[in-house]
Amino acid sequence: MSDKSFQKKQYIIDTAAKVFAEKGYKNVTMKDIVEICEISRGGLYLYYDNTAELFVDVMKCQAESDEDFTSLISDDATAADILLLFLQEEKKNLFRKKNNLNRALFEFYFDNRPAKSDNVYRKKFDENVKVIRKIIEIGLEGGEFICEDPHTAAVNIVYLLEGLKATSLTLGISPDSFDRQILYILQSLGVDA
Amino acid sequence: MSDKSFQKKQYIIDTAAKVFAEKGYKNVTMKDIVEICEISRGGLYLYYDNTAELFVDVMKCQAESDEDFTSLISDDATAADILLLFLQEEKKNLFRKKNNLNRALFEFYFDNRPAKSDNVYRKKFDENVKVIRKIIEIGLEGGEFICEDPHTAAVNIVYLLEGLKATSLTLGISPDSFDRQILYILQSLGVDA
Amino acid sequence: MSDKSFQKKQYIIDTAAKVFAEKGYKNVTMKDIVEICEISRGGLYLYYDNTAELFVDVMKCQAESDEDFTSLISDDATAADILLLFLQEEKKNLFRKKNNLNRALFEFYFDNRPAKSDNVYRKKFDENVKVIRKIIEIGLEGGEFICEDPHTAAVNIVYLLEGLKATSLTLGISPDSFDRQILYILQSLGVDA
Amino acid sequence: MSDKSFQKKQYIIDTAAKVFAEKGYKNVTMKDIVEICEISRGGLYLYYDNTAELFVDVMKCQAESDEDFTSLISDDATAADILLLFLQEEKKNLFRKKNNLNRALFEFYFDNRPAKSDNVYRKKFDENVKVIRKIIEIGLEGGEFICEDPHTAAVNIVYLLEGLKATSLTLGISPDSFDRQILYILQSLGVDA
DNA sequence: CATGAATGAGAGTTCATTCAT
DNA sequence: GATGAATGAACTCTCATTCAT
Numbered sequence: 001m002s003d004k005s006f007q008k009k010q011y012i013i014d015t016a017a018k019v020f021a022e023k024g025y026k027n028v029t030m031k032d033i034v035e036i037c038e039i040s041r042g043g044l045y046l047y048y049d050n051t052a053e054l055f056v057d058v059m060k061c062q063a064e065s066d067e068d069f070t071s072l073i074s075d076d077a078t079a080a081d082i083l084l085l086f087l088q089e090e091k092k093n094l095f096r097k098k099n100n101l102n103r104a105l106f107e108f109y110f111d112n113r114p115a116k117s118d119n120v121y122r123k124k125f126d127e128n129v130k131v132i133r134k135i136i137e138i139g140l141e142g143g144e145f146i147c148e149d150p151h152t153a154a155v156n157i158v159y160l161l162e163g164l165k166a167t168s169l170t171l172g173i174s175p176d177s178f179d180r181q182i183l184y185i186l187q188s189l190g191v192d193a
Numbered sequence: 194m195s196d197k198s199f200q201k202k203q204y205i206i207d208t209a210a211k212v213f214a215e216k217g218y219k220n221v222t223m224k225d226i227v228e229i230c231e232i233s234r235g236g237l238y239l240y241y242d243n244t245a246e247l248f249v250d251v252m253k254c255q256a257e258s259d260e261d262f263t264s265l266i267s268d269d270a271t272a273a274d275i276l277l278l279f280l281q282e283e284k285k286n287l288f289r290k291k292n293n294l295n296r297a298l299f300e301f302y303f304d305n306r307p308a309k310s311d312n313v314y315r316k317k318f319d320e321n322v323k324v325i326r327k328i329i330e331i332g333l334e335g336g337e338f339i340c341e342d343p344h345t346a347a348v349n350i351v352y353l354l355e356g357l358k359a360t361s362l363t364l365g366i367s368p369d370s371f372d373r374q375i376l377y378i379l380q381s382l383g384v385d386a
Numbered sequence: 387m388s389d390k391s392f393q394k395k396q397y398i399i400d401t402a403a404k405v406f407a408e409k410g411y412k413n414v415t416m417k418d419i420v421e422i423c424e425i426s427r428g429g430l431y432l433y434y435d436n437t438a439e440l441f442v443d444v445m446k447c448q449a450e451s452d453e454d455f456t457s458l459i460s461d462d463a464t465a466a467d468i469l470l471l472f473l474q475e476e477k478k479n480l481f482r483k484k485n486n487l488n489r490a491l492f493e494f495y496f497d498n499r500p501a502k503s504d505n506v507y508r509k510k511f512d513e514n515v516k517v518i519r520k521i522i523e524i525g526l527e528g529g530e531f532i533c534e535d536p537h538t539a540a541v542n543i544v545y546l547l548e549g550l551k552a553t554s555l556t557l558g559i560s561p562d563s564f565d566r567q568i569l570y571i572l573q574s575l576g577v578d579a
Numbered sequence: 580m581s582d583k584s585f586q587k588k589q590y591i592i593d594t595a596a597k598v599f600a601e602k603g604y605k606n607v608t609m610k611d612i613v614e615i616c617e618i619s620r621g622g623l624y625l626y627y628d629n630t631a632e633l634f635v636d637v638m639k640c641q642a643e644s645d646e647d648f649t650s651l652i653s654d655d656a657t658a659a660d661i662l663l664l665f666l667q668e669e670k671k672n673l674f675r676k677k678n679n680l681n682r683a684l685f686e687f688y689f690d691n692r693p694a695k696s697d698n699v700y701r702k703k704f705d706e707n708v709k710v711i712r713k714i715i716e717i718g719l720e721g722g723e724f725i726c727e728d729p730h731t732a733a734v735n736i737v738y739l740l741e742g743l744k745a746t747s748l749t750l751g752i753s754p755d756s757f758d759r760q761i762l763y764i765l766q767s768l769g770v771d772a
Numbered sequence: 773c774a775t776g777a778a779t780g781a782g783a784g785t786t787c788a789t790t791c792a793t
Numbered sequence: 794g795a796t797g798a799a800t801g802a803a804c805t806c807t808c809a810t811t812c813a814t
Binding site for chain 2: 811812
Binding site for chain 4: 496497539548552
């Protein structure tokens with residue numbers, strides 16, 4: 001693929017991302033993409049044969065552009081500080097209006113259960129578990145946290161975050177409610193909040 | 194509505210439930226319903242104008258048929274016993290193959306954010322919070338549990354359950370993984386497991 | 387299928403036959419059928435999923451409506467008379483402008499080589515061989531014809547007719563040319579023409 | 580046209596011939612040509628505006644490359660030998676798997692009835708008639724053959740060959756069946772086979 | 773009430789053809 | 794000349810929805 005068509009592909013990915021953020025995955029048609037991208041029907045098919053293929057690229061692209069969380073950590077941060085930072089990042093993502101793919105992601109994976117280990121969603125999930133677990137272990141070493149099973153604790157937090165995401169899409173949740181959960185997590189780890 | 198047509202409606206609801214359980218909400222068409230119910234196209238429209246209306250009734254119906262959890266509680270049960278029982282019921286629901294509407298529910302509420310307070314999903318959510326909170330308070334009274342904020346703890350558990358449901362539909366989860374989360378919850382409440 | 391929808395099906399078959407006669411098989415689209423039948427896009431699909439299915443029915447229908455050749459034979463006809471009659475029927479079919487499916491038939495079978503023994507084309511072919519062979523055998527018995535191998539002679543005539551049909555569609559042939567071939571066939575069988 | 584572009588054209592003709600042999604005429608698209616030739620879409624249009632134009636050249640090219648049948652005739656061959664040779668050449672062509680354009684030829688001429696006298700198919704047809712007639716006349720002179728009307732006999736053989744070609748494409752024919760027809764032809768000419 | 777044939781809007785997809793580079 | 798991205802017309806097919814019976 002030439003450089004030019006690479007840019008066009010990128011343009012489609014970026015533009016389509018907005019539609020997916022707006023309408024979810026299942027409600028988006030090739031026609032929607034064509035219209036928002038202002039390209040021809042046939043033109044889109046040069047790059048993608050269906051919305052699934054395109055959405056995979058949208059996900060990959062978003063995964064790449066994910067800010068590196070570690071860069072946000074200041075030198076003198078305690079484990080609790082870091083965990084708080086992490087959770088506030090998640091909160092920010094959840095309440096973000098623009099480019100929020102949460103709904104589309106759920107809908108896509110409901111339809112396309114990932115068999116392969118290389119799928120974006122699982123990667124993110126596992127990575128989050130690893131990061132949180134690491135933070136907890138740091139907190140344990142420093143005597144900040146109390147936790148018998150750091151791995152399960154980390155998984156618990158990630159499941160909780162999934163629950164918050166899902167609920168924000170079904171019933172809606174308030175920032176306050178999210179905050180209370182952050183506090184609860186920290187308390188569970190033995191931090192006086 | 195006559196008695197006969199009431200029965201017909203019930204038949205449609207029950208039969209359609211299977212399709213929703215199988216294919217989720219967004220993938221189900223009026224045609225699917227017509228076919229599985231073996232009724233005429235026009236016949237279905239006498240009762241329901243679209244899948245949304247029908248699905249609402251499916252949900253209501255399932256909510257009504259929800260086993261009364263309290264009936265399962267034995268007289269000499271501790272709060273931990275009761276909480277365990279509750280969570281195991283949830284586990285059973287999650288891993289149930291037949292009539293599992295989880296996916297359909299998510300998809301429906303993604304599309305139809307409930308503005309009204311009378312929606313089934315919110316009711317269930319709030320009810321679960323109430324039940325768990327009650328159990329925790331019983332545990333606190335009996336000295337079984339340690340918990341500063343029973344309400345937030347209850348909400349935490351419900352969000353967690355939502356996360357487990359969602360994840361079971363995207364990445365899949367194992368019964369073991371669910372069990373570890375049950376244990377973690379109990380430990381967080383100060384129970385030696 | 388109800389009586390009414392049976393009639394509609396028949397209407398589609400009859401009407402579509404005209405298009406196939408006009409444009410052949412490969413040039414006909416479902417859209418063409420819809421237009422000539424003056425029914426809706428979806429309406430046609432209630433009866434036929436593609437042009438192949440429809441064309442099969444068109445062929446069957448035409449096969450059924452095939453005049454019974456034997457009814458044309460007069461009592462005092464000689465074998466040569468009968469053979470002549472048969473060949474003139476074929477000539478009439480070939481030069482018929484209306485409802486001439488020859489081209490469509492070729493195109494259809496080029497695309498759909500008939501594996502099954504039950505296809506219309508092979509049936510017609512074999513039947514023609516049988517009829518001609520019978521006529522030749524009658525002629526042999528009566529001393530009218532000379533022929534060492536009636537079966538091969540019959541097959542020869544049928545292949546020849548296929549050749550005439552094909553050529554009429556590619557280069558075109560004149561009625562005179564067809565007549566000369568009829569004469570030649572009779573002479574080959576030892577008839578003074 | 581430059582020498583280079585002449586070669587390119589020849590390359591396209593030769594390569595496209597394979598697709599036409601494989602898929603017939605009507606099923607071949609400009610896209611197919613572009614793909615098998617591994618040239619650019621626009622590139623093809625520099626030489627041909629549609630598949631018809633290209634196919635005409637494919638036919639011309641094949642006509643040119645047609646082996647000169649007369650070169651195969653040995654000096655002491657009888658008329659029957661020569662006719663047999665001719666028919667066996669036709670048989671070889673019919674059962675050839677590679678580069679067999681028979682189907683494509685039929686489909687092309689079904690769509691493009693040749694008005695002009697200069698078309699390849701008619702030329703070939705007339706040439707064959709001439710050749711066979713000549714052979715028959717030689718046979719008549721030598722007392723080998725019996726035939727009242729050499730021209731009609733020749734035309735009869737050519738029509739028969741068309742019928743064999745067409746039938747090989749619709750119902751299929753066996754080499755044995757072809758052989759029986761060869762024998763029948765010779766017998767009709769009074770040759771003891 | 774119930775049926776199911778009929779409609780037509782709209783999504784998906786393919787390809788001939790053009791044109792800027 | 795040559796490229797291949799881009800266009801848009803045309804076709805296939807599916808459903809929600811209606812309506813005469």
